[in-house]
Amino acid sequence: MGYQDEVFRKREQTLLATALKLFQKHGWEQxxxxxxxDAAGIGKGTVYKHFAxxxxxxxxxxxxxxxxxLEAYRRQGxxxxxxASMRAVIRLSFDLMHQHPTEVQLSLHCERPEFQERLGPRFQSRFAELEVGYTRLFNELLxxxxxxxxxxxxxxxxxxxGIEAGFHGVMARVAAGGFGHWSTTPDMARYFDHVADFMIAGLLGASAIGATLERQGPNTEGEST
Amino acid sequence: MGYQDEVFRKREQTLLATALKLFQKHGWEQxxxxxxxDAAGIGKGTVYKHFAxxxxxxxxxxxxxxxxxLEAYRRQGxxxxxxASMRAVIRLSFDLMHQHPTEVQLSLHCERPEFQERLGPRFQSRFAELEVGYTRLFNELLxxxxxxxxxxxxxxxxxxxGIEAGFHGVMARVAAGGFGHWSTTPDMARYFDHVADFMIAGLLGASAIGATLERQGPNTEGEST
DNA sequence: TGCCAACAATGACCAACAGTCATAATATGA
DNA sequence: TCATATTATGACTGTTGGTCATTGTTGGCA
Known part of the structure; x- marks a missing residue:
């Protein structure tokens, strides 16, 4: 049983790697x-032994x-x-996205709620767990x-x-393959630096606002217009 | 020719409205x-007279x-x-998104480059024009x-x-239907306020950084760690 | 080694759906 | 009223995700 199981596991990895390669080449939708x-050298029916x-x-x-x-961010410490550590993590995440645009596209695709609904609870909870992991990391840094x-x-x-929104924005931009038809076309490194700066600036500014409101009392309807 | 043309135009609007209603009810993918x-009371072939x-x-x-x-933002002035005007526009955009989640989902879907590639240049340029419109509006406010x-x-x-990234983040959140399985579940109005504050704070902070670097000379490799 | 039972792989098959096109219905105009 | 041009239609086609009866393989046992 052990050996067959090993073979099975290996093939799963091969399948994923093959699929990813094809997705990168021809677009995951096509x-x-x-x-x-075919590319993995197995029958179509066998694929469905691994993935429903x-x-x-x-x-x-x-x-x-x-x-x-997430593991890479944790290693960063x-x-x-x-x-500065937070900026480094943000910057690292941008670089990882840049190196793996197909995975970013897939992530955006998989985040959609109808998609996760169709997948069933098994996968839903895995996505939820990861989200918890990210929130926890951010919390620790904060x-x-x-x-x-x-x-x-x-x-x-x-x-x-605000930070979360920034990440999403960059994911969308990376998934879109950069700046395409834009008039002002910064290179990606510059773009990443700008957004990272923006996010840190927002963090500093917003926390200052938050602290002010807090001092005035948490129930203030803070309409600063 | 004029009358038939009128009928044709009317039906196009009916089709779009009917499609939107169904998309809202059952999810646009399904x-x-x-x-x-059927819902519009015409044959399937006729749909393809309007949309390729x-x-x-x-x-x-x-x-x-x-x-x-975009027109609504322009009316705001x-x-x-x-x-404060910029924050008002940002906040208005969040409210509009909140009122029209299906359209937001579709927008995210349509922004994907493979999608636009398939659509052909006619539509690509319409998307590009809109993007120019948004950039111009932001420029004026700035x-x-x-x-x-x-x-x-x-x-x-x-x-x-940074601002663009913030918008995308909120779009993704709205498209996801709010906060679902989250532990800390703010109501949408609070969420919108937080992100709007964050974006304005980022704008203030990042422009301060930008101005500093500018004063030091534009070619400085600004590694502030 | 030869045989059998359990298990795994397979691709022909099915259902669903986007998109086409020959035909039917309708409008136009003499 | 009839002939012609135009428009609407749904049966049809091709493609693809997913199924399952059949075929092939493995491992244990005599």
């Missing part, structure tokens, strides 16, 4: 299951990528300058920044959503 | 062309929505406090802020991409 099976639907292949690739990224006195104590929501 | 035709592909229906809905939004002394003169790229 590639058919039959093509993947084509969508599961997408989901696996997206999840594995996201998982590897938190230095004695917390905001708390480190507070502990080191780089930003004031502030409720996490007042900065988290 | 709805078939036959269903749309199903994707063109998506594109039309996305384009029309985006166009209407620029008051004597430019940053210049007004500079003219009123609210922020220093700064190259547009150093702030534009």
């Amino acid at each position: 590639v058919t299951v039959a093509q993947v099976a 639907t084509k969508d599961e292949i997408y989901a696996r690739l997206a999840l594995d990528f996201s998982q590897r990224c 938190i230095g004695d300058q917390a905001l 708390e480190a920044a507070v502990a080191r006195g780089e930003i004031p104590q502030v409720p996490i929501e007042s900065v988290f959503w | 709805v078939t062309v036959a269903q749309v035709a 592909t199903k994707d063109e229906i998506y594109a039309r809905l996305a384009l029309d929505f985006s166009q209407r939004c 620029i008051g004597d406090q430019a940053l 210049e007004a802020a500079v003219a009123r002394g609210e922020i220093p003169q700064v190259p547009i790229e150093s702030v534009f991409w």
Whole structure:
């Protein structure tokens, strides 16, 4: 049983790698299951022994990528300058996205709620877990920044959503393959630096606002117009 | 010829409205062309007299929505406090997204480059034009802020991409239908306020950074760590 | 080694759907 | 009223995701 199982596992990896290669070459939407099976040297029916639907292949690739990224961010660690560490993590994530545009496209595709609904709870919870992992990482970085006195104590929501939005924006841009038809076409490195700066600036500014409101009392309807 | 033409035009609007209604009810991916035709009370073949592909229906809905939004932002105008006006436009856009999640989903779908490639140049240029319209609007708001002394003169790229990323993030969140499985579940209005604050804070902070670098000389490799 | 049972791989097959086109219905105009 | 041009239609086609009865393979046992 052990050996067969090993073979089975190996083939799953081969399948994923083959699928990814084809997706990169021809666009993930155009590639058919039959093509993947063919390229992997197995029958089409066998693919469905590993993945219940084509969508599961997408989901696996997206999840594995996201998982590897999270691990890479964790390896980076938190230095004695917390905001600098946060910027470094942000910048690293941009670079990883840039190196793996197909995976980013798949991630965006898989994040859609109808998609996850179709996948079933097994995968939904894996996506949810990863999201928790990312939120936790951000929280740790934020708390480190507070502990080191780089930003004031502030409720996490007042900065988290802005950061999250920034990530999504860059994902969308990377998935779109850069700047295409744009008039002002910065190279990606410059673009990444601008957005990273923007996100850190937003974090600093928003946390200052948050702290002010907090001091005035949490229930203030903060319409600063 | 005039009368028939009128009928034809009317039916196109009916088709789009019917399609949108079905998309809202059953999810745009699940709805078939036959269903749309049926609900509109015409034959399936007739749909293809109006739209060359199903994707063109998506594109039309996305384009029309985006166009209407841009007009709404323009109507808002620029008051004597430019940053407040910008925040108002941002906030308005969030509200419009919130009211029209299906259109937001379609917009995200249609922005993907493979999608636009398949559509052909006719539609590609319409999307590109809209993008120019948005960039121009942002530029005007930014210049007004500079003219009123609210922020220093700064190259547009150093702030534009951050803002753009923020918009995308909110679009993704709205398309995902809010916060679903989250532990901390703010209501949408609070969420929108946070992100809007974050974006304005980022704008202020990043333009300050940009101005500093500018003063030091534009070619500085600005590695502030 | 030869045989059998359990298991795995396969590709012909099915259903669903986007898109086509020959034909039917309708409008136009003399 | 009839002939002709125009428009609407849904049966049809090709493609693809997914299924399953059949075929092939493996491993244990006599």
